[in-house]
Amino acid sequence: MLRVKAICLARCVHLAASWGKLADKYLSKRTKKSRTSLLNYRTSRNNNSKIMERKELPGILVSEIGGPFGVLESHVEFLKMHFNLITMKEFQKSKEELREKIKSVFVFEGRPLVDRELLESLPDLRVIGNSGVGVNHLDLKLISSFGVKITNTPHAVSDSTADIGMALMLASARRLVEGCDIAMSPQTKHFCVDWLGVEVTRATLGIIGMGNIGYKVAKRAKAFDMNILYHNRNRRKEEEQVVGATYCKTIEELLQRSDFVMLVVNLTSETHKLIGKKELGLMKPTAILINICRGAVVDQDALAEALQNGIIKAAALDVTDPEPLPRDHQLLQLKNVIITPHIGTATVQALRMMTEEAVENILAVLNDRPIPSEVYPN
Amino acid sequence: MAKQNCRPYTLISAIGGIDGVYEDHVEFLEQHLKLITMQEFLENQQELSQKIEAIYLWFKKPAATRELLQSLPNLKVIANSGVGVDHLDLKLISSFGVKVANTPFAVVNPTADLGIALLLASARRLVEGYQIAVSPETKYFKADWLGEDVSGATLGIIGMGHIGYKVAQRAKAFEMKILYHNRNRRAVDEEQAVGAVYCQQMEDLLQQADFVILCVALTSQTRSLIGEKELKLMKSSAILINICRGQVVDQDALVKALQNKVIKAAALDVTYPEPLPRDHPLLQLKNVIITPHIGSATVKSRRCMMISMVESILDGVNGLPIPNEVHG
Numbered sequence: 001m002l003r004v005k006a007i008c009l010a011r012c013v014h015l016a017a018s019w020g021k022l023a024d025k026y027l028s029k030r031t032k033k034s035r036t037s038l039l040n041y042r043t044s045r046n047n048n049s050k051i052m053e054r055k056e057l058p059g060i061l062v063s064e065i066g067g068p069f070g071v072l073e074s075h076v077e078f079l080k081m082h083f084n085l086i087t088m089k090e091f092q093k094s095k096e097e098l099r100e101k102i103k104s105v106f107v108f109e110g111r112p113l114v115d116r117e118l119l120e121s122l123p124d125l126r127v128i129g130n131s132g133v134g135v136n137h138l139d140l141k142l143i144s145s146f147g148v149k150i151t152n153t154p155h156a157v158s159d160s161t162a163d164i165g166m167a168l169m170l171a172s173a174r175r176l177v178e179g180c181d182i183a184m185s186p187q188t189k190h191f192c193v194d195w196l197g198v199e200v201t202r203a204t205l206g207i208i209g210m211g212n213i214g215y216k217v218a219k220r221a222k223a224f225d226m227n228i229l230y231h232n233r234n235r236r237k238e239e240e241q242v243v244g245a246t247y248c249k250t251i252e253e254l255l256q257r258s259d260f261v262m263l264v265v266n267l268t269s270e271t272h273k274l275i276g277k278k279e280l281g282l283m284k285p286t287a288i289l290i291n292i293c294r295g296a297v298v299d300q301d302a303l304a305e306a307l308q309n310g311i312i313k314a315a316a317l318d319v320t321d322p323e324p325l326p327r328d329h330q331l332l333q334l335k336n337v338i339i340t341p342h343i344g345t346a347t348v349q350a351l352r353m354m355t356e357e358a359v360e361n362i363l364a365v366l367n368d369r370p371i372p373s374e375v376y377p378n
Numbered sequence: 379m380a381k382q383n384c385r386p387y388t389l390i391s392a393i394g395g396i397d398g399v400y401e402d403h404v405e406f407l408e409q410h411l412k413l414i415t416m417q418e419f420l421e422n423q424q425e426l427s428q429k430i431e432a433i434y435l436w437f438k439k440p441a442a443t444r445e446l447l448q449s450l451p452n453l454k455v456i457a458n459s460g461v462g463v464d465h466l467d468l469k470l471i472s473s474f475g476v477k478v479a480n481t482p483f484a485v486v487n488p489t490a491d492l493g494i495a496l497l498l499a500s501a502r503r504l505v506e507g508y509q510i511a512v513s514p515e516t517k518y519f520k521a522d523w524l525g526e527d528v529s530g531a532t533l534g535i536i537g538m539g540h541i542g543y544k545v546a547q548r549a550k551a552f553e554m555k556i557l558y559h560n561r562n563r564r565a566v567d568e569e570q571a572v573g574a575v576y577c578q579q580m581e582d583l584l585q586q587a588d589f590v591i592l593c594v595a596l597t598s599q600t601r602s603l604i605g606e607k608e609l610k611l612m613k614s615s616a617i618l619i620n621i622c623r624g625q626v627v628d629q630d631a632l633v634k635a636l637q638n639k640v641i642k643a644a645a646l647d648v649t650y651p652e653p654l655p656r657d658h659p660l661l662q663l664k665n666v667i668i669t670p671h672i673g674s675a676t677v678k679s680r681r682c683m684m685i686s687m688v689e690s691i692l693d694g695v696n697g698l699p700i701p702n703e704v705h706g
Contacts, residue, residue, distance in 0.1 A: 068520040109521045159529035163552065167502050170495035174488075174676075176669060180505050183668040184661050188653050191670040192396045193437040199676040201487035223551030224491065324516050332512045339511040340504060341519040347502070347527040 059101035063111035129362035136267035140377035151361035156353035161344040162216035168316035206258030209265030255282040267294035280306040295321030304330040391439035455694025457687035464596040479690035484682035489673035490544035496645035534587030537594030546572040584611040596623035609635040624650030
C-alpha cells in the first residue's frame with residue numbers, strides 16, 4: 001500500500017518537475033518554428049488518445065471558438081487531438097445526445113459560466129480545467145459537491161504576469177504613458193527639462209503575495225538592485241535568500257516602508273478589499289500601487305479617493321472590478337493612473353502554454369493519473 | 379591673477395522655467411559656485427567676462443559657441459549635464475584651452491531602467507492597451523488581443539558600455555538570451571556574469587534578436603548605424619529600442635520599415651530633432667512609442683548629475699585632474 005503511494009507521489013513529483021522543465025524549454029527556445037514538435041511530445045505521453053478514433057475521444061465543452069471571448073482558433077487543432085470539441089451552441093442544440101459525452105469543461109476567460117444548471121446537465125462531468133491561475137470566478141464548493149474536480153494553470157501564467165508587473169511598475173515610475181502623450185501630442189513645441197519621474201533602481205518594492213508570480217517579480221526586481229520586502233501567508237526562507245527579500249510579518253510594516261507596492265495574491269474571502277482606506281493611508285505619499293492579481297483585492301472607491309487627494313502618488317492596474325470599468329468611473333479620469341485591459345498573460349506563448357497546461361491537467365483527471373494542479377475549495 | 383573669492387564664477391543659462399537650472403538645486407549650487415545667469419552676464423559683460431571660470435551647461439544651455447568662448451578669457455572648464463557630448467564642438471573648446479566634463483555615472487541606472495521600460499511597454503503593447511482600457515468606446519476586452527513575451531526572448535544590445543551592461547544585467551533576470559555587439563569585446567567574466575554572447579558582426583546580432591536595443595555614443599562612426607540594410611536584417615517580428623541618440627538611426631529608413639512591416643515595432647526615447655515636427659510620419663504610426671528623452675529624468679539622477687558637475691567645476695577651476703573629463 002505504502003509502495004503504491006510512494007510510486008504515485010514519485011509520479012506526481014516527476015510530472016510536476018517535467019512540467020517545469022517543459023515550461024522552461026518552451027520559454028527559452030522561442031523560435032518562429034511551429035510548435036508541433038512540442039505538441040507531439042505532449043501527445044505521445046498519452047498514447048491512448050493517439051490511437052483512438054475521433055468519436056472515442058472524451059468530450060470537452062468550451063464556450064465558443066474565435067471571436068472576442070472564444071477559445072483561440074490556433075488552439076483548436078491541439079484540442080481536437082485529445083478531445084471531442086463541443087461548443088455551448090452545439091451542446092444546447094443537441095443536449096440529449098451530447099450530455100453524456102462531455103467529461104470535461106475548458107474554462108477560458110471565465111467562460112462558459114459553470115453554474116448549478118450546467119453541472120446538473122452534465123452527468124458524466126469529471127473535471128473543470130481552467131485556463132489561468134485565478135479561480136475566483138468558479139464556485140469551488142458547488143462544483144466539488146457534484147464530485148467534479150477543478151484544475152488551474154499556475155506555471156503557464158507566471159513569467160508573463162511577472163513581466164507585466166515589472167512593465168507597469170516601470171511605466172508608472174517613469175510616467176511613460178504621460179511622456180508618450182507629450183512626445184506625440186500636436187501641441188508639443190519643446191520638451192521641458194524639469195519633467196521628472198522617480199527612480200526604480202535601489203527603490204523599495206513591497207510584494208504582497210509571494211507565490212509563483214510574486215517570486216518571479218522578486219527575481220526581476222533584484223536585477224534593478226531593489227530593496228525587496230514581502231508579505232505572505234507563509235514565510236519562504238529559501239526564496240528569501242535567493243532574491244534577498246525581507247519578510248514583513250505584518251502588511252502594515254510593508255506598506256509603510258515601500259516605494260512600490262505590488263499586489264500578487266489570489267482573490268479569496270480573506271483578500272477581498274485587502275487594500276482599503278486604512279492600508280492606502282499607511283503608504284508613503286510618494287508610493288505607487290501596482291495591481292496584477294484581481295480588481296476586488298482593492299477597495300476601488302478608496303483608491304480613487306487616495307489618488308485624488310495625494311495620499312499615494314499613482315497606481316497602475318492590470319485588473320479592475322469589473323473589467324472593463326464603466327466608462328464614467330472615477331479611475332478613468334485620473335491622470336496618475338495607468339490601466340491596462342487585463343493583459344497579464346496576453347502573449348501568444350503564454351496562452352498557448354495555458355491551454356497545454358489545462359489539457360495536461362484535464363487528461364490527468366480523465367486517465368486517473370496524479371493531477372499536477374488541482375484546486376480545492378477552502 | 380589674484381584669486382577672487384572661494385566660489386568660482388559660473389555661467390548658467392537661467393534658473394527655473396522650461397530649460398533652466400532647477401530651483402531646488404540652487405541652494406546646493408550656491409554653496410559652491412557663484413552663479414551668473416546669461417542675462418546678468420549680458421547686462422554686465424565687461425566686469426563679469428574676466429571673472430567667469432566655468433560654465434554649468436544644463437541640457438545644452440548655454441550654447442558653447444565660438445563667440446561665447448571668446449568672451450570668457452578665463453574660462454577653465456565646461457561641466458556638461460548627461461553623458462552625451464555630441465552637441466559640443468570638442469575641438470573648438472579644446473583650442474581655447476578649456477576642459478570638458480560630463481556625468482557618465484549619474485545617468486546609467488535610470489537610462490538602463492528606461493530601456494527595459496520601453497522594451498516591456500512595446501513588447502506588451504502597454505500604451506495601446508492603456509488606450510483601450512480608458513477609451514469611451516470600449517465595451518469589452520478581447521481575448522485575442524496579444525503582445526510578445528519578453529521572458530525567454532533574445533535581446534541584442536548594440537553598444538555595451540556602462541548603460542548597455544546595466545541593461546544586460548536587468549534583461550538576465552527576465553531569462554532573456556543576451557547578444558551584444560561592441561567596438562571591443564568585454565572581459566570573459568563580465569560576459570559570463572550576464573550570460574551575454576559577443577557578436578563580432580552586428581549583422582549576426584540583428585538576424586537573431588527579438589529585441590534590438592541601441593546604447594552607443596553618437597560619433598561619426600555611429601551616425602545612421604541602423605539604416606535600411608540593418609532593418610532588413612532584423613526579424614519581421616523584432617522590435618527596435620533606441621535610448622541613445624536619434625541620429626544613430628536613419629529615421630526615414632525606420633519609417634519605411636515600420637510602415638512595410640519589415641520590423642514589428644519601435645520604441646524611441648530619442649529622435650532627431652527633439653521634439654519631432656508634428657507632422658512627422660513617426661508620430662502617425664501605431665507601432666511606435668516615443669518618449670520625450672527622459673532616460674535620466676528622475677529626481678535622484680538629476681540631483682546626482684548636478685553634484686557631479688559641481689565637483690568637476692571645482693576640480694577644473696583649482697587645476698586638479700577631473701575624473702569625468704571628456705577627451706576630444
